[in-house]
Amino acid sequence: MKICEIFHAIQGEGINIGKPSIFIRFFGCNLACTWCDTPYSWQKDAADFETMDLNTIITKVESFPCSHIIFTGGEPTLFQDNIKTITDTLGENYTFELETNGSMPIKHDLWQTINISPKLANSGNHPYL
Ligand code: SF4
Incomplete structure (x- = not known):
């Protein structure tokens, strides 16, 4: 599995904001937002995994x-079978949250x-171009 980083931090968005969490960031994305703040998670020239x-x-x-x-990613829904393998192995002592662009x-x-x-349109993605 291509993994950019695994780190312990505080969730900064959504209903779990403020919750201590382990982030697993997958490499690879199906979009190419012009303002992406994690280009190393998908751009060939910036790849870091x-x-x-x-x-x-x-x-x-x-x-x-x-x-x-x-x-998270990248776009983690590209790797759902891999993620299931991870969650099945970790088991019921863990809870799981997904960060997605919602396109898959x-x-x-x-x-x-x-x-x-x-x-949305300001992302520069097709079909908005
Ligand atoms: S969907 Fe997310 S990771 Fe992918 S290019 Fe857009 S902002 Fe970056």
């Missing part, structure tokens, strides 16, 4: 004193919280 196996991801997650995980169908019933951030 490591290829991690499941065991490496689980070990990193379990190193933090936290049981709430936020999957949700495949699995994994989520306690979904934050949808639609990209």
Whole structure:
């Protein structure tokens, strides 16, 4: 799995704002917003990720004193089967939140919280161009 970063921080948006969380940021996005604040999570020239196996991801997650995980990107819904493998392995002691641009169908019933951030005409994405 191509992972940009896994880190422990405070959620800064949505209903869980202020909640200590573990962020897992996947590399790859289906959009290309002109004002994107994480170009390293999808742009070829700015790419910054490591290829991690499941065991490496689980070990990193379990190193933090936290049981709430936020999957972000990039666009994490491109990697829903990988995410399900992670959540199935972590099990019921964790809660899961998704940050998405809302352009892809949700495949699995994994989520306690979904934050949808639609990209409008000012994003520069097709079909707005
Ligand atoms: S959808 Fe999000 S990650 Fe993808 S280009 Fe737009 S702002 Fe960046």
